[in-house]
Amino acid sequence: xxxxxxxxxxxxxxxxxxxxxxxxxxxxxxxxxxxxxxxxxxxxxxxxxxxxxxxxxxxxxxxxxxxxxxxxxxxxxxxxxxxxxxxxxxxxxxxxxxxxxxxxxxxxxxxxxxxxxxxxxxxxxxxxxxxxxxxxxxxxxxxxxxxxxxxxxxxxxxxxxxxxxxxxxxxxxxxxxxxxxxxxxxxxxxxxxxxxxxxxxxxxxxxxxxxxxxxxxxxxxxxxxxxxxxxxxxxxxxxxxxxxxxxxxxxxxxxxxxxxxxxxxxxxxxxxxxxxxxxxxxxxxxxxxxxxxxxxxxxxxxxxxxxxxxxxxxxxxxxxxxxxxxxxxxxxxxxxxxxxxxxxxxxxxxxxxxxxxxxxxxxxxxxxxxxxxxxxxxxxxxxxxxxxxxxxxxxxxxx
Amino acid sequence: xxxxxxxxxxxxxxxxxxxxxxxxxxxxxxxxxxxxxxxxxxxxxxxxxxxxxxxxxxxxxxxxxxxxxxxxxxxxxxxxxxxxxxxxxxxxxxxxxxxxxxxxxxxxxxxxxxxxxxxxxxxxxxxxxxxxxxxxxxxxxxxxxxxxxxxxxxxxxxxxxxxxxxxxxxxxxxxxxxxxxxxxxxxxxxxxxxxxxxxxxxxxxxxxxxxxxxxxxxxxxxxxxxxxxxxxxxxxxxxxxxxxxxxxxxxxxxxxxxxxxxxxxxxxxxxxxxxxxxxxxxxxxx
Ligand SMILES: Nc1ncnc2c1ncn2[C@@H]1O[C@H](COP(=O)(O)OP(=O)(O)OP(=O)(O)O)[C@@H](O)[C@H]1O
Ligand SMILES: [Mg+2]
Numbered sequence: 001x002x003x004x005x006x007x008x009x010x011x012x013x014x015x016x017x018x019x020x021x022x023x024x025x026x027x028x029x030x031x032x033x034x035x036x037x038x039x040x041x042x043x044x045x046x047x048x049x050x051x052x053x054x055x056x057x058x059x060x061x062x063x064x065x066x067x068x069x070x071x072x073x074x075x076x077x078x079x080x081x082x083x084x085x086x087x088x089x090x091x092x093x094x095x096x097x098x099x100x101x102x103x104x105x106x107x108x109x110x111x112x113x114x115x116x117x118x119x120x121x122x123x124x125x126x127x128x129x130x131x132x133x134x135x136x137x138x139x140x141x142x143x144x145x146x147x148x149x150x151x152x153x154x155x156x157x158x159x160x161x162x163x164x165x166x167x168x169x170x171x172x173x174x175x176x177x178x179x180x181x182x183x184x185x186x187x188x189x190x191x192x193x194x195x196x197x198x199x200x201x202x203x204x205x206x207x208x209x210x211x212x213x214x215x216x217x218x219x220x221x222x223x224x225x226x227x228x229x230x231x232x233x234x235x236x237x238x239x240x241x242x243x244x245x246x247x248x249x250x251x252x253x254x255x256x257x258x259x260x261x262x263x264x265x266x267x268x269x270x271x272x273x274x275x276x277x278x279x280x281x282x283x284x285x286x287x288x289x290x291x292x293x294x295x296x297x298x299x300x301x302x303x304x305x306x307x308x309x310x311x312x313x314x315x316x317x318x319x320x321x322x323x324x325x326x327x328x329x330x331x332x333x334x335x336x337x338x339x340x341x342x343x344x345x346x347x348x349x350x351x352x353x354x355x356x357x358x359x360x361x362x363x364x365x366x367x368x369x370x371x372x373x374x375x376x377x378x379x380x381x382x383x384x385x386x387x388x389x390x391x392x393x394x395x396x397x398x399x
Numbered sequence: 400x401x402x403x404x405x406x407x408x409x410x411x412x413x414x415x416x417x418x419x420x421x422x423x424x425x426x427x428x429x430x431x432x433x434x435x436x437x438x439x440x441x442x443x444x445x446x447x448x449x450x451x452x453x454x455x456x457x458x459x460x461x462x463x464x465x466x467x468x469x470x471x472x473x474x475x476x477x478x479x480x481x482x483x484x485x486x487x488x489x490x491x492x493x494x495x496x497x498x499x500x501x502x503x504x505x506x507x508x509x510x511x512x513x514x515x516x517x518x519x520x521x522x523x524x525x526x527x528x529x530x531x532x533x534x535x536x537x538x539x540x541x542x543x544x545x546x547x548x549x550x551x552x553x554x555x556x557x558x559x560x561x562x563x564x565x566x567x568x569x570x571x572x573x574x575x576x577x578x579x580x581x582x583x584x585x586x587x588x589x590x591x592x593x594x595x596x597x598x599x600x601x602x603x604x605x606x607x608x609x610x611x612x613x614x615x616x617x618x619x620x621x622x623x624x625x626x627x628x629x630x631x632x633x634x635x636x637x638x639x640x641x642x643x644x645x646x647x648x649x650x651x652x653x654x655x656x657x658x659x660x661x662x663x664x665x666x667x668x669x670x671x672x673x674x675x676x677x678x679x680x681x682x683x684x685x
Contacts, residue, residue: 077591105597116588120610130596133606181596 004185004217005051005074010083012069012241015040018081031240043069045241047083056211056218058228060264061238067221070238071187074219075108076100087185105134109178113190115170117162123149123173124158130181141180148176152206168199175207179214188220192227200224204231225264229253229273237261249273276357277350279386280370280379283309288318288337293329296321296337309369309377310341317369317377319343347371350378354386361386421550431554441506442559449498457498458485461671468678477674484667493664499641500631500668503559507566507627511574512620514567519578519616520604529579536572544569544630548637562630562639570626577619581612617680624676628669642668 013021021040024033031042044066051057059067072078074085076092085092087107095103109130117126125132127145136144146158152172162170171191178186192200208231211218222228228235229249236246237260245257250273256262284303286296288310300308300323310318318341325340347369348357357368361383368381425431449457462478469477488497522529547568551561585608593603609616631643642665649658 072591075595077594101597101599103597104595108595110592110595112588112592114588116586116592118589118592118607118611120613129593129606133596133598133602177596187595 001052001055003050004053004088005219006086006089007047007049007051007074008084008086010047010070010073010085011045011081012043012066012073012078013040013081014043022082042241043078044073047243049236049243049246051217051219052233053217054211054215055233056207056220056231058232058235059219059221059238060223060225060228060235061244063223064240065238066241067238068189069241071110071189071219071221074185074187075104075110077110105130105181107183108185108187109181109183110187110189111171111174111178111191113193115162115167115174115194117170117173117177119162122159122161123154123165126162126173127177127180129177134181145176145180148180149173151179151210152176166199167195168203171195171199171203172206175203175210179210184217186216186218188218190221190223193223200227207231237264250275250278254278274354275350276348276352276354276368276370276381277378279354280350280381281385283367283369283377283380285309285311285315285377286321286337287311287313288341289313291337292335293326293337297323297326297330300326307366309380310337311377315376317347317371317375320345320366320369345369348381349373357381358386421553424550425553435555435560438506438510438560438563439558441509442502442563445502445505446499449502450495454485454489454494458482461485461675465675465678468675474674474678477678481671484671488664488667491660491664493642493645493661496640496642496645496661497664497668499559500628500643500665503562503566503631503634503639503641503643504624504627504668504672506559506563507570507630508620508624510563510567511571511623511627515571515574515619515623516578516616519575519580519619520582520608522575522579523582532575536575539568540572544633545636548633552637557638559639561637562634565634565637566627566630569630570623573622573626574619577622578612578616581615581619582608584615585611614680617676621673621676621680624672625669628665628672631665 011022011025013025015021015038017038017040021034021038021042024037025042025045029037034040034042047070059070061067069078073080074092076095080093083093087103092100092103118129121129124142124145127149128136128141131141131144149155149158149172152175154169154172154176157165157169157173162173165173171194174191178188192203195203204227207218220228220231222232232249234246234248235252237244237252239260245252245261247255252261253265253273256265284299284305286299286308289312296308300306306323307320309320312318320342321337321340322342329336329340345366345368346360346364348371350370350372361368361381367383370378370381372378452460458481461481465474465478465481488494518532522532544565547565548561551565555561555564589607589611590603593607598606631639631641632646633643635641635643635647642661645661646658646665649655649661
């Protein structure tokens, strides 16, 4: 993974007495105190993070936590008070006017919450705006804009005006406009928040679909945890202008750093993002190639289980044997395990979301076996660990 | 205490100062003559065209412009009003006076647009300019219009030109104000969108701000034009000919009949100008 954007000690203070406010921050004074004394608002304070190439990096936080301020410093719509932003190792913060303009034209574009389409321009003219100001001739830029509109699934609206389109359609235009100048980075400030749930989900799918072949680096602000979990490769949570936690969706859900993050993830539908590998536990296994019935029986007795999983020397999954069958084999004085092997065990892959297993897990008495691509046994899923994970408790990995 | 008392007894010589200032200005004869000639040339061009146009062609043109300006919503009533109104003015023998008044109004409007719009934009872009210009606009608009006549005569003599100058001073503020307002009212996210794609200041102004501010800006121009028209009677006191001077003479002769007739002609002209400029403003809605 290459770092696309590196943000170092980024700070933004709004107001006239920035110098005094900075001193007060360094003295560890609270934001309210700073506001009261200097009439300055600390929008973002000492933000440090990296965004990887081709990832969707989601920023979350309550209203006023500084998300918009942060994202607007990345293209310098807001001038940072302090700190540095690097793009591919080059400092954006040092750009002069002309360099900044070129950077905005070529490298980074923005999609806005309320679409921010120009009401006096047709859809195609809106989409082509970024190219128009670069002096691209009309035919070329309209061609490109048209392609982008098709790409986001908007057909036949080229010559309409924004107010003739629905919200969902307008945001498609916003997205197309952002894509038209072929940027490396897309900034999306609550781009889907103004849409109704159905449209929002559709746009999320659209974005994921686009991302799978366009491979941009996307920095996306969201209020909606389910949205963040769906589209985010990584999520950054902000509070009062500071970064609280950065991690993968699973990280955030499984290891919320503090109460603030916990509050955020309360009520989220965990089954959607929890995968089999997340809730599986390490089973007791016997090796069919060298272990006999007595070993199996002892293992079951030791762990108070009524069955044991069977693998070969390479840990390939073979099946499961029940205690009663093992006892019968011992009574009959047979060493053979193959004949009592049960192979009717449900299996799944580590990446399968729990959601799709829930039904079956509650129906079968036998735990699911989680296998990798080579049929090696990675773990098993028992009912109680699934329920535990869904209710938010960390899964205890045995052994 | 004693000093303060004597201060209140002694009038501060404001009037003197202003007179001295105006006198001092008159030494720049060349400069003011230049302006006079320039504005005079505009006035003469307008008048030359109006004198050249036959009455019927003038009426047809006015109707044509109205028709074109209203192209998606036809107001036949307005066009009928224009036809009847203009014929009536001709019938009353005020045709040339009407074209002179129109010349005065159009020249003033041209100047207030050329000065007012850039000034309004500049105010919207620069806080300093705004702080300086705002009180001057307030002053220009609240000072009784008659007062402007005095320095106008001193600096620009008698005739149409000082009339235009006085009208311009009186009717400039709404154009500046509305332009400023229109630009400031452009939604922040549109400005951010324009910036985020790397627009230059000019590109942002021409492609985003002015088109979006257009309606507000045009209503400023419309107001300015109406104010300029309201100045014609006052301007006639310093030799600006036209319907205004007809009214002014009628007052002198105590002739209510011809006073009102000329007054009506002004009203007709005002309605036509107002509706047509509004039509330009309204018709292209997105
Ligand atoms: N242009 C500005 N001038 C002054 N203060 C500002 C400005 N923009 C933001 N702020 C302040 O900075 C803080 C962070 O605001 P910001 O808009 O970044 O929050 P946000 O996380 O985007 O919130 P929301 O979810 O409501 O969009 C707030 O206290 C806000 O009042
Ligand atoms: Mg915001």
